[in-house]
Amino acid sequence: MVEAIRSPVISVYGDGRVVFTERNEPTTMSPPEYLVVQADPDDVARFADELEEQYLIDLGTDVGSPGVTDQATTTVTFHGRGDASELRVYAFGTRFERDLPSTALENREELRAVIESAWGLAEGDAEPYDPDIVHVHEPTAVTAPDDDVPAWPGPDPATFMTGDPGSPGVITGDAAAVVYTAARENPDGWWRVDDEVVRLVVDPVP
Template sequence: MTSFRGMWVVVVPVLLLTAACAGQDGAGVAPDAVPSALPADVPVLRIDYTGGFVRPETNVTRLPAVSVYGDGRVITEGPTILSYPGPALPNIQVRTISKAEVAKLVEQARAAGVGSSVDVGTPSITDVATTRFTIRGPVGTERLEVYALGEATGPEAGLTAAQQAAREKLRTFTDKVTDPAGAATQPYQPTAIAAVAGPWVATPETAKQPRVEWPGPALPGTSLGEGLQLGCVTVTGAAVQQVIAAADKANAATPWTSGGKRWSITLRPLLPDETDCASLSTDR
């Protein structure tokens, strides 16, 4: 299911197209050459979100809308519970498609404008996220960033008819790749989990939440930046299943106990191309 989220950190609207390694725009590349050129754990196509007005822990742990790997794995976030507090772990789903279908998705991304100098305009909207499209292949890494893709849908956002049409093609492609009709999926089984921790603060909504003992590495872990009061630890090995089991008894507002203190934890299963907390950088 596609979700264009409203966010909480002000960002400057930007349209960015880069061909990082070869300095080319990718025109004329045979689509079926893209998947086989990269290792299985490298995404050949990814759609994710950056910036917006969000809490720091949300910005760090936000999942890509979709990650398509060269071996055919397609990883998306499944339906979420809208009531508060939500589950402690996100609902990540995986399906497998053929390499020919992977190549077709890359081709469709290019047809939608990724890998070109398409003009999507700069809408007069603030505080929302930028949708980033990334293709990796023989010509290097290409990115197209579109500010307020889900929010700026009409002339009231200060967009021309051509800019609106360009955005609609990208929205249509995003809907297709993130929510394919009738596709069979199964829960994603991570081999590592990043846990972003900060001091737990009681509120009228959370004060009665039962505590859950944290079974992973000592919190709060490596600092995520001065003044943030946030740290991150990477859960690996046997502790991954212990954390998943504990998360079944917790929710997004649970006070986790570690080292005699209570912590608020945001759990982020790591994807196949991610290895530790450093992988959560928004510039990937």
């Protein structure tokens, strides 16, 4: 397995765009299907101002750490008027939180309200979203399939892959949308590049 597909579940932009996916946990190597809604930029501005005044999205915010193992971490990133800030919440589910201190519980409830407000901005007529940038990961090799696999639809990987497992390749512009669309139909992430079969995992970056 590879922890490659890390694009956000929902992203809210200052111009009113709300980009989201209804698939929370990727179960294949294909990227999730993203949709986009156009919200009122004034509503987004109010949402951002209120969030900035809360001082909630910060690595120093006390959200506790439930005493359970093998649970996911929810990450919320906020780009306000200053530098980007981030809050990471482990085991973000009420069934895990019964023994947490009151301050941690209050902060988790505030964060739930923030996320609910973000989803409220996503109401409206959604349209398919084509990214203008994708990250491409090359997982640790496993045995390639013997059957035919689709031809890689993007530029030569040698022109954009870094060779560093921790640093993905980047494709931008029209080619990003082409690669994203093709990857949606290729759940295993295997591609043919010239005479070689390689595994390239496409991760859209809304």
